[in-house]
Amino acid sequence: MKKKMVKQSLTVLMISFIAMMPFQQTAYGKSTLEINADAAILVEAGTGKIVYSKHEDEPLGIASMTKMMTEYLVLEAIEDGKIKWDQTYKVSDKVFQLANAPGLSNVPLRAGEEYTVRELYDAMVIKSGNGAAIALSEVVAGSEGEFVKRMNAKAKELGFENSQFVNSSGLSNYDMLGLFPKGTDVNDENMVSAEDMATLAYYLIHDFPEVLKTSSLSTKVFRPGTSEELVMKNTNGLLKGKTYHYKGADGLKTGTTPFAGSTFTGTAKRNGVRYISVILDAKDEYGQPSSAERFIQTRELLDFGFNEYKTVSYSLDSIEEKKKHTITVPNGKEQEVAIKIDKPLSIRLTKQEENKVKTKLSLDKKKVNEDGSLQAPIKKGDKIGELVIDTQEDKDYIFDKDSSSYKLNVYAAESVKKASWLVRSARSIQDFFGNLF
Known part of the structure; x- marks a missing residue:
């Protein structure tokens, strides 16, 4: 009898204690998100509405997310009939050097070899090939320096307010072996705000939805059946088969340099609803740049959009x-x-x-x-x-x-x-x- 009374008393005490504890939850419209990054944004892709933002107007390093602008200009040139998927490009000396430079993300391209625009595009989007991106800039504009001018002009056309493009790949200019584009400086960096990156993602998806067919591929074989055969692995950790797989994720681009830290522009679609997220320089609990955290925090942003809002x-x-x-x-x-x-x-x-x-x-x-x-x-x-x-x-x-x-x-x-x-x-x-x- 006494044991039963003691159990009942303990139960009442525990319930009272729990009731007194602060109950954390994410109420509708009140984000308890704590994104540990220099800047972040979540946008509803149908309307362009900003659902969450942090330092969204501050221009920061974007590293290889720069390639999203290169993708846009390539796809635009394809649509306008100025270039074709099956046309070939002969590797320039500059591209050869940068496509085979140690320590840089690349699909190696051979000197004097010819590659199709499609092969270069896939290498850029899936493997984040820097040499491939520079090659495409030469295909579209004749030189990377001229291409950079077009990148900045397109940014202005799309309404960017805080951006600067200095090369087509996202490398730091000082890592380009002295081959940085004409008209830029060795210390220049690609810098874009989170909001402008979300804007680029918005127009990239809306104007050229086919971009997602490539960006959603976890892997693809480069030049299968040849001596150059290479399994290209996508750097997007949210895709199927990846460590941080997120249902509905199908893009868009990662970026990593010492200057920019770990960055990521992500997107996912569920039940007809799409969100776009941007994380600039994700940090871990110790305040250090973290490749994993850009995916973990992107999942949190996307969860917030899908779960706290309804159609x-x-x-x-x-x-x-x-x-x-x-x-x-x-x-x-x-x-x-x-x-x-x-x-x-x-x-x-x-x-x-x-x-x-x-x-x-x-x-x-x-x-x-x-x-x-x-x-x-x-x-x-x-x-x-x-x-x-x-x-x-x-x-x-x-x-x-x-x-x-x-x-x-x-x-x-x-x-x-x-x-x-x-x-x-x-x-x-x-x-x-x-x-x-």
Whole structure:
């Protein structure tokens, strides 16, 4: 009996003790993330909304993540028909030296040998081949110096605010055996902010989604069946078969130099939702650069996006749920018109953010009279207004966005002719007596 009482007392004491302890959790919209890096950012890839950020505007070293800009310019040149996947490139002396330099990440390229653009591209994206990246810069622009000019011009075009590109590979210029691009200095470094890197990833994925077919490969054999055959292993630790495998991960690029530390631009897609993350100079618990931590912390960022936000869909039902979607047309032959939208809008929101959303139908001022009534005649397919979804978010985006509102065009689903003068007069008389009595 006493033992039973003692057990009960201990149970009550333990419950009381646990209740008094601080309970840590990640509430919707309130991140308990502690990213140990010089800078970091998490972006929802569909809208460009910044979900998490730390020192996101500070330009820092990016090392081989530089190759993402090289990828963009190569893919752009392919799309524009200026170069082709199967065209060949003969290895220059500069590329030979840097592609075979000890201590640099490379797929060795032979002097005087010819390689296709596809072979060089795969070597750059999968194995992070520095020589391959420089070779591609020569293919696209004739020289790496000219290519660097294009890199900075493209950065400006894409809206970068804190960036400097000095070579195509991401190497420190002082590691390039004196062969750094013309117009740059031996001490120059590629430096880009986390937000600008996320912006580059956004446009790379949206403009050239095929980039993910290559960046998602854990391995690929370079020149199979030849004396140059080499198994290229992807440096992205989140891919399938890798130590930090993350479901849905399919890109994008790692980077490591003494100057930049351990960096990583990652992306993953689950259930139709994609996030982009950037980690610049990840640190371990002792404050030292850590290759592992860039993947561990990226997983934490992605988990936060996927778990703490949910997809909320907005349509005409957001205004009149389960009702016939019509608007009155007082002067129409039929006194109402059915309305429609192209497709619902899906937004990633926290629970608190969802509760603050306001929706309204805003009619085109050219389609209404002085009292705000929709006027006939109306043709089927005419835009008659907009469905405004105001999230009232206190969020930033990686590109300019005027407000927290989203707008969906609203169209007439049918035609409505203007009623005759006689019919309109009769309605006016009817309304008069109806109001009178």
